[in-house]
Amino acid sequence: MDADSKRWRVGLVGYGEVGRIVAEDLRAQGVAVAAYDVKLDDARGHAMRGHAAEHGVVLAASHAALAAGSDLVISAVTASQAVTVARAIAPALRAGTFVLDLNSASPGAKIDAARTVDAAGGRYVEGAVMTSVPPYRIKVPTILGGPHAAALAPALAALGFAGCKAGSDRLGVASASKMCRSVMIKGLEAMVIESFTTARHYGVEDAVIASLHETFPGIDWEKQAAYFFQRVIEHGRRRAEEMREVAQTVREAGLEPWSAAGTAERQAWVADAADAGWFGVRGTPGFARSADWRTEADRILAHLKPKD
Incomplete structure (x- = not known):
């Protein structure tokens, strides 16, 4: 065959x-x-x-x-x-x-x-x-x-x-492997966006990244953060749907999916922001393509600041 x-x-x-x-x-x-x-x-x-x-x-x-x-x-x-x-x-x-x-x-x-x-x-x-x-x-x-x-x-x-x-x-065994991995990977994406954007607001991003590098020296946090921001901005809607399935997988195991459910909400929130034009016009060269995650974090913060 x-x-x-x-x-x-x-x-x-x-x-x-x-x-x-x-x-x-x-x-x-x-x-x-x-x-x-x-x-x-x-x-x-x-x-x-x-x-x-x-x-x-x-x-x-x-x-x-x-x-x-x-x-x-x-x-x-x-x-x-x-x-x-x-x-x-x-x-x-x-x-x-x-x-x-x-x-x-x-x-x-x-x-x-x-x-x-x-x-x-x-x-x-x-x-x-x-x-x-x-x-x-x-x-x-x-x-x-x-x-x-x-x-x-x-x-x-x-x-x-x-x-x-x-x-x-x-x-179900193969999909369980995928779903359990996604608790970590998609969760890390959401955590990096939340942590780094907040750190950017307070001006402590360099200190946070230095500390992370000391704890996890094998990860290039600058490069990884840029990749995470790009992927979630471009594909957050799809990721949010996946994480809702992940949450269901966790429920099927008898656990309350606090982490998976929160990740789904953050991914969907970024997708909503992208649809609203926070990161530029989808499909244009400048859309979620910065090698520096700070560009996208600043776009988020600019929309969250109260208007005078």
Whole structure:
């Protein structure tokens, strides 16, 4: 099966940052790729249509049309839509079609999505993406999970997904690994933005960074802070949705998700600020692109100061 995978028709549900990266890397190998995104139906679809035309990606008219014509469906949408997408594609899946769910959803949501896909004759595989996609592209380290993971892994390797490794055949284990990691990583993003912006207000940022460097000498806090500010400003909405799924994962373990829930609120707050234009016009060269996090912190503080 893996030897024939490059002749597969791959369908992407979600044509955002991750979907476009996957499309580019697959099309570079000559793999047939189609995509569908609900944003194609409004003004936000213009850039997607341009990208598809440039890379030879066929745009489907609906979830059903995409599923009906695909040997492998890859779902890469916002976390809250993982189950919704599974329900939308399931009726049109052909028997045996693989569905790779890369969404950052809770174990409970993944199990729900799997139940829907498998009942329709598809083969659901959860994928827990364990780090940021852009640096690795389709080689990003990803844990595959569920009873069909071992069958899909060789085919994905043949398609260039070198970081995909089959993990537990029990659904939810891979996503739990992702969710627990996100408590730390997305939480650190939120804490850095909150701590560094507050430090900037009081003029103590140099002292704070010096102390952090002494405690954690392996981290370049200036560079890391700039990266965190950029990523949250650009993708805070998606991160907030993921953290709400993380919070649900914590609840499913019996704990109250104080840290995860607070992180979701901070990520959403930054996303609201970005939508309100605090950081410039989205898509322009100056938007969340400063190598110095202080630029973005000062923009936040400028909007928080009371008006005379």
